[in-house]
Amino acid sequence: MHTRISAAGQAVTVTSVTPAVCKWAARYFGVSWDATCSDGTSCLGAAHGPLVDADVDAGALSQLTRYILDHPYRTAAHAGATMxxxxxxxxxxxxxxxxxxxxxxxxxxGPRQLHIVGGEEEVVAAAGARFAREMVRAGLQRDGWQILCAAAVVRDGEAVLIPGPGGAGKTACALLLAGAGWRLLAHDRVFVRAEEGRVRLLPWPGAVSVGLGLLDALGMYEGVRARFLGGGQLHPTQRPEVTEALTRGSRAPVRYGPRELKARFFPDQLRSWLGVETAVGGWATSVVFPKVAPDEVPGVLGAGRGVSRDDFVTALTEDRYPDVLGLLGHDPDGPARRETLRSVLAGLPSYDICLGQGASANTRLLTEVTGLS
Structure with missing residues (x-):
């Protein structure tokens, strides 16, 4: 079986003798990119571009792991685990x-082929999708696309871009606007490329993280909990502390030190569980820079700070998926492209805003600055 994944002219094929691996890839990418799952191997071969072959194979796993351990190796954190x-x-x-x-x-x-082996079906399927995304990312990078740490929503092809670090309120802004008639394109990362003086956006497929407090504020908590207690499965990377809180019916934010642990959704659960419609592309027409201050009144703080170099994710700054396999390669034109993007985005309407307490007040603020009302 195989799944063909493509986005903006770049593609990768995931193959496996385990149907669940290819079905996972089709589910994971089908919301944002083109993903077609088929029986057989008719599309395979070097002429069809990068290939990810992923299977459950305990013998091959043991042999390859032993080979690495018996030779000098390096270590890195990749997707939350030591590699x-x-x-x-x-x-x-x-x-x-x-x-x-x-x-x-x-x-x-050389042939751009990655072979993955593992002991558990779900782990192999998740890894196959993760590395397939990196292979598509490599092609998009060669075509000039960069990754911005930002959420984005789209209406009639026009997009509001919401950059910021973790905890800034990107997801909250995006979901509030989605509830007011926009379509969600990105909740945390988004591909961006300058084209003829405009900035085009493309989704970054991935699991969607939403805090329990935010789910409650948006009126989504009870529906999510009911589906979960009814046997619905959330993304396997969700921390057990969050699963336990959902089981108990706790709506309070779950924290691990300063970090908030969040409910994790598959991309297709945005619609089926949260009622959020999604988009597959758009053009940036305004930029909102949020901060969260629950004790303050929601409001506009002034003109936007501007997109900085630190708002971009590159192979050198990547913290979740460092390019230890060399899938991305060097991007010599990246710095110049990012400066062009910053310059174009600086010419768009831009606002620094404060999200306070109350979903309706925050929604009114966002609809005012984005021109929906």
């Missing part, structure tokens, strides 16, 4: 293992 990896100077391939996940992979950069 051991080594480069083979003789053939240029890269091998990696994540013993904590019972997962290993081998990448051949």
């Amino acid at each position: 051991l990896y080594r480069y083979d100077d003789e053939d240029g391939t890269v091998s990696a293992a994540q013993p904590g996940l019972d997962l290993a992979c081998h990448y051949q950069p």
Whole structure:
């Protein structure tokens, strides 16, 4: 079985003898990109571009992990788990293992083929989708696309871009606007490219994180909990503390130190669980920079601060998915492209805003600054 994934002219094929692996990829990407799951292998071969082959194979997993452990290797944190990896100077391939996940992979950069083996079906399926996304990302990068740490909503092709670091209120702004008639394009990261003096947006497919307090404020908590207690499955990367809170019916934010742990949704659960309509592209027409201050009155603080270099995610600044396999390669034109994007975005209407207490007051503020009302 295989799933063909494509976005903006770039594509990758995921293959597996385990149907769930290809079905996972189709589900994961089908909301934002084109993803077609089919039986057979008729589309395979070097002429069809990058390939991810992912299977449950305990023997191959043990053999590849042993190979890495028996040779000098490096370590990195990747997708929340320790990764051991080594480069083979003789053939240029890269091998990696994540013993904590019972997962290993081998990448051949010449034909752009990645082979993944693991001990559990769900872990293999998630890894296959994750690395397939990185391969598409590599092609998009070559075509000039950059990643901005931002949420985005779209209406009639026009997009509100909402940049900011974690905790700034990006997801809250996006979901409030989605409830007011916009379509959600991105909740945390978004691909951006300058085209003829405008900035085009493309989704970054991924699990959607929403805090329990925000779900409650938006009136979504009871529906989510009912589906969960009825046997619905949320994304497997959701922390057990959040699962326990949902089971108990707690609406209070769940924290691990300063970090808030959030409910994690599959992309298609945006619509089926949260009632949020999605978009697959748009053009930036305004920029909103939020901050969250629950004790303050929602309001506009002034003209937007402007998109900074730190708002972009590059191979050098990537913290979740460092490019240890060398899938992305060097992006020599990246700095110049990001400066062009910053310049174009600086010419759009831009606002610094404060989100306070009360979903309706925050929604009124957002609809005023985005021109919906």
